[in-house]
Amino acid sequence: xxxxxxxxxxxxxxxxxxxxxxxxxxxxxxxxxxxxxxxxxxxxxxxxxxxxxxxxxxxxxxxxxxxxxxxxxxxxxxxxxxxxxxxxxxxxxxxxxxxxxxxxxxxxxxxxxxxxxxxxx
Amino acid sequence: xxxxxxxxxxxxxxxxxxxxxxxxxxxxxxxxxxxxxxxxxxxxxxxxxxxxxxxxxxxxxxxxxxxxxxxxxxxxxxxxxxxxxxxxxxxxxxxxxxxxxxxxxxxxxxxxxxxxxxxxxxxxxxxxxxxxxxxxxxxxxxxxxxxxxxxxxxxxxxxxxxxxxxxxxxxxxxxxxxxxxxxxxxxxxxxxxxxxxxxxxxxxxxxxxxxxxxxxxxxxxxxxxxxxxxxxxxxxxxxxxxxxxxxxxxxxxxxxxxxxxxxxxxxxxxxxxxxxxxxxxxxxxxxxxxxxxxxxxxxxxxxxxxxxxxxxxxxxxxxxxxxxxxxxxxxxxxxxxxxxxxxxxxxxxxxxxxxxxxxxxxxxxxxxxxxxxxxxxxxxxxxxxxxxxxxxxxxxxxxxxxxxxxxxxxxx
Numbered sequence: 001x002x003x004x005x006x007x008x009x010x011x012x013x014x015x016x017x018x019x020x021x022x023x024x025x026x027x028x029x030x031x032x033x034x035x036x037x038x039x040x041x042x043x044x045x046x047x048x049x050x051x052x053x054x055x056x057x058x059x060x061x062x063x064x065x066x067x068x069x070x071x072x073x074x075x076x077x078x079x080x081x082x083x084x085x086x087x088x089x090x091x092x093x094x095x096x097x098x099x100x101x102x103x104x105x106x107x108x109x110x111x112x113x114x115x116x117x118x119x120x121x
Numbered sequence: 122x123x124x125x126x127x128x129x130x131x132x133x134x135x136x137x138x139x140x141x142x143x144x145x146x147x148x149x150x151x152x153x154x155x156x157x158x159x160x161x162x163x164x165x166x167x168x169x170x171x172x173x174x175x176x177x178x179x180x181x182x183x184x185x186x187x188x189x190x191x192x193x194x195x196x197x198x199x200x201x202x203x204x205x206x207x208x209x210x211x212x213x214x215x216x217x218x219x220x221x222x223x224x225x226x227x228x229x230x231x232x233x234x235x236x237x238x239x240x241x242x243x244x245x246x247x248x249x250x251x252x253x254x255x256x257x258x259x260x261x262x263x264x265x266x267x268x269x270x271x272x273x274x275x276x277x278x279x280x281x282x283x284x285x286x287x288x289x290x291x292x293x294x295x296x297x298x299x300x301x302x303x304x305x306x307x308x309x310x311x312x313x314x315x316x317x318x319x320x321x322x323x324x325x326x327x328x329x330x331x332x333x334x335x336x337x338x339x340x341x342x343x344x345x346x347x348x349x350x351x352x353x354x355x356x357x358x359x360x361x362x363x364x365x366x367x368x369x370x371x372x373x374x375x376x377x378x379x380x381x382x383x384x385x386x387x388x389x390x391x392x393x394x395x396x397x398x399x400x401x402x403x404x405x406x407x408x409x410x411x412x413x414x415x416x417x418x419x420x421x422x423x424x425x426x427x428x429x430x431x432x433x434x435x436x437x438x439x440x441x442x443x444x445x446x447x448x449x450x451x452x453x454x455x456x457x458x459x460x461x462x463x464x465x466x467x468x469x470x471x472x473x474x475x476x477x478x479x480x481x482x483x484x485x486x487x488x489x490x491x492x493x494x495x496x497x498x499x500x501x502x503x504x505x506x507x508x509x510x511x512x513x514x515x516x517x518x519x520x521x522x523x524x525x526x527x528x529x530x531x532x533x
Contacts, residue, residue, distance in 0.1 A: 016137055046489050047150045053138055054218055056131045084138055084147060084220040087485060100457075 001109070001120040009115045012036060017051040017081070022121055027108060028052065029117065032079065032092045038119050039081075039095055040106035048085030050105060056082050056089070058098070081105070132217025134227075139217075142224025144240060148247030154491050155249030161526040163505045165490055166512035167245070167253040169356070169408050169450045169479035172237045173225070174257040174279060175206065180286065185278035190271060205275055207262040210361050212372045219485040238291050244482050245293065249490055251509070251523045254322065254516075255287065255296050258484075261327045261358045264303055269331075273307040276300070280315055288320030293521050297323035297354045297406075303331045305338045309345050316349040322516035323351050323406070326387075328358035334387050335394035343400045352404040352448070352515060357383035381414040388418060388444070393426075395435025397443045404515060406448040409481060413455045413462070416469045419444055445471050448515055450479035451507070452488040464498045473503045477512045 028051020359379025
């Protein structure tokens with residue numbers, strides 16, 4: 001698979017995805033949990049720029065020992081891309097849709113070499 | 122008291138998704154879809170889109186006759202709208218996740234034309250929409266205002282402002298203007314005042330009414346609409362304080378059920394009281410409840426009607442036969458894992474002639490034209506009719522194509 005150079009490692013952020021265009025296709029790249037992930041910037045729902053929305057943690061319902069609802073909380077160990085068009089959420093780590101893990105963002109293999117970031121396309 | 126640690130704000134104004142908000146950028150992928158699908162080759166009309174009229178409230182109030190109500194609205198700037206327009210509890214923006222809500226106010230526009238025209242044109246051009254039927258947003262709840270005179274005054278002022286500042290200025294925009302059905306006499310006056318105005322293609326009933334739609338007091342309204350050849354739209358809304366919805370504890374629940382329930386109530390009254398027989402030339406369009414409710418209601422009403430025809434003596438055919446002659450806007454179309462059900466729905470409602478594409482943009486559950494164009498069970502002509510041709514017929518529109526499409530055609 002051909003590799004495409006995207007940027008220097010130091011140019012990547014862990015808060016905001018950087019968007020690259022390769023042969024007419026936009027790819028969102030972000031540092032996440034000490035690795036770098038890259039996804040096509042197209043939401044499988046209606047095509048929104050999914051990597052350009054907010055990054056939000058999973059929302060959890062907390063129940064007590066009697067399974068009564070206590071409160072909601074954020075689980076910051078599981079961060080999501082939120083598509084800005086309609087709010088569909090995807091795990092940044094895997095690209096799986098929260099509502100249906102069979103639906104996934106299109107992922108690219110990332111290579112980090114000599115302080116440079118490449119993707120296989 | 123120990124205050125909790127300052128929680129992270131995941132949708133702060135500093136986030137690039139909000140700070141640098143621009144409609145054209147947000148919708149760049151929609152524009153790609155428009156190019157890939159050759160929307161330049163045909164007319165697309167969006168029959169249900171919105172603006173946030175309260176952002177222009179000081180302008181709108183200049184068109185209000187009642188000086189005391191005008192003062193009420195202007196005295197506290199936009200805060201004054203609390204006295205004029207009912208406020209909805211809800212989370213349309215998904216706590217900031219849908220960035221066009223917090224971002225909209227930061228978007229820059231040139232001094233002319235009107236800000237609403239610029240913002241509307243930006244999303245229309247991105248989606249490939251040539252003409253849009255523009256509706257208000259907070260005013261969709263105006264019919265629930267406890268003071269009927271406020272509803273009438275706001276309706277008239279808004280309609281005047283919309284006609285003069287928006288519809289007169291841009292022939293790509295039209296509207297079914299606000300009809301205060303709660304006050305039948307005033308509703309008749311509104312029809313007389315606005316039926317012939319440029320860009321007015323019908324009249325709109327919004328949400329829940331104080332009296333049922335079939336109330337005898339309303340008959341002159343429907344006669345007048347019929348005389349003018351103007352369609353009547355029923356734009357659904359949710360009302361969380363409605364007794365049947367008040368047990369729902371989540372916004373998703375009240376939104377999913379509330380919109381459909383609103384039109385189910387009006388449609389049931391409309392059909393079972395024989396309104397289509399009383400006003401056979403009055404065309405109705407049922408807006409923003411998705412499509413799944415229609416087969417459900419057709420089946421329920423037909424089944425009961427065949428056992429209890431004496432309950433609905435004005436009917437000369439089954440309820441579904443009347444419903445199949447009405448018009449429906451498409452959004453929010455139920456698209457997840459139900460292709461077969463959707464195809465059956467299209468057949469049951471005669472979608473090829475009765476369905477009209479709507480985006481509901483900029484609201485959170487908006488649909489792109491590709492939701493229609495990509496359906497595998499529709500032929501090319503049916504797609505084009507649903508996306509624009511059916512609206513052209515219903516509203517008797519002179520199609521105005523967007524500039525970018527005309528230029529793209531010239532360029533081949």
